[in-house]
Amino acid sequence: MKFTSLTPLLAAAALFGAGLPALAADYTLSVNTALATSDPLYKGLESFVAGVASASGGRIEVKLFPNSQLGPDEDVLEQARAGAPVAVVVDGGRLAPFVNEFGVLGAPYLASGYDGIRKVVTSPLFEEWVQKLHDTSGHQILSFNWWQGERQLFTKKPVTTPADLAGVRMRTPGAPVWMETVAAMGATPTPMPYAEVYSALQQNVIDAAEVQYPAAWGSKLQEVTTHVTKTGHISLITGLVTSAQWFDGLPEDLQKVLRDEALKAGDVASYGTQDSLAQIEADLKAAGVTVTDIDVTPFKEATAAVYVKLGYGELRDQLQAIAAGQ
Template sequence: MKTFTKAVALATVSTLLSAGGVFAASFTLGVNTALTTDDPTYKGLESFQQGVAKATNGDVEIRLFPGSQLGKDEDVLEQARAGANVAVIVDGGRLAVFTKELGILAAPYVVDTYEEARKVVTSPMFEGWVEKLRKASGHQILSFNWYQGSRHLMTNKPIKVPADLAGIRMRTPGAPVWMETIRAIGATPTPMGWTEVYSALQQKVIDGAEAQLPAIYGSRLYEVAKNISETSHFFLITGLVAGAKWFDSLPEKYRTAIREEALKAGDKASYGTIDSLADYKKKMQAAGVTFLQPDLKPFKDASRVVYDKLELNDLKKQVDGVLGR
């Protein structure tokens, strides 16, 4: 049954990728994202699409699928490792189930700036993790410098201190580091797909969500929740991840070009995100959202238990070593 389900999933992906007609390119890659087309990260993906086409003289074609058209992130990761020509923008927490080290990238308050994050994900240490992931799960990281913004708490009840989160059902991705962080700062973690969050808030299935400003605005969550507490509990650095089988099928010169273009596009997306944050905040304030700036120390203190519980302290030391802390 599992083999049959996988075959159906791969056939579905193949149908979607070929829906646009016959490709002139020798290789194609469908990139899935939950984000909308106006998100800075999506703009970065468009840059990646254009850069790869130019670098390979059109021999590798990138197709973009916003709004999770190819499925949930976890499903696309499974499709990729099974050999499908798909990739997805995903955080380290969801890759930690395959390679524990990558979970540190999604840990609470692990870095403070994009420059710090970029230094970590372009280091020899990180490349070792990339290779370990290939061997463990058959995934290939193309680049991991896609900053989507710091994640904040969005609720209808003002949140000023961790105690205010008691009894709050908070949507978060299902990876352990995300779940444990939300639990540590006082809320009840409730995993669900991103496209389900709007209706879940509207119907009061959940009481809040935690996300970055571009995603909140793009999904219009400000219509169903009116308070954003700028806790910055996660610095959302994500990666573009494909399958090793597909990647290894490419000529070496294309493999090199694709990783170089992914890094360039990640920079474009990240600086675009940084430049956009003030505007997103202004737009949501105009729509009636109240922004709160709580003291971060209680949230940082509460989240420290996550490093102990998930045994991330040694990895945190390694990150700090790369950053010269």
């Protein structure tokens, strides 16, 4: 068969239509997440795959690895620092060792819901942090508008006040802002990878976890806990972070594609999360979990000192003003 009247691109398309292999992408990005495929955020990642393929004309292929298949988040961050073509969905606390400001995103009661915190992570101030992280640690943020919901307490006993958490070993990520928040709430912070939480609760290595609804349901925590207390203490905003070295090696048009499509997909993920929360709560109750709404004032008061302790007091006020649109 001759293609004398076809361009090379059309020739390739004709070959593909004839059942032969398609041309490989110029670049491949492997994305790791601790979340299950049932999580609304994962649907956003699938949107990212499709968006990048379309907008790049097939020049970039994104591959997804749910359930931490590439390893713990911290390990993937290190791979990215070394220049590997990998990305990972992480919270600001895990980036704070490189650029301290990111830690405030995981601080208690910074903002509620998605729309306010989205204003923060798309602001000029946040973009300054993005550049600082790039230059300091070798990480490139594609977007940071991946909202996973407000974190609640999953326990084996009723909890209504901070005093009820005395002696409770509660899993949390190991970043200082998370550890300090859980300690201020009255529990004993116990860091471990999220993939280990179910078995740790099952074997009584820990007594509780603080986690957002979609992740809790995806990992079946309703099977190993009996109570949910709706503290909403952290509005979990996360980002898609890759290697600055790898990113810088891309043509500028593809750099733009990745950042634009990550922002669009983050909205898909976040609004999908928002829409899923009521149903997940109903499912938790149907599974026999007691879900309790409480007055969160004592928890807000108990955790207020976390900002001061970590040096985020002034920054908190600035970000809350941005979130409020002031």
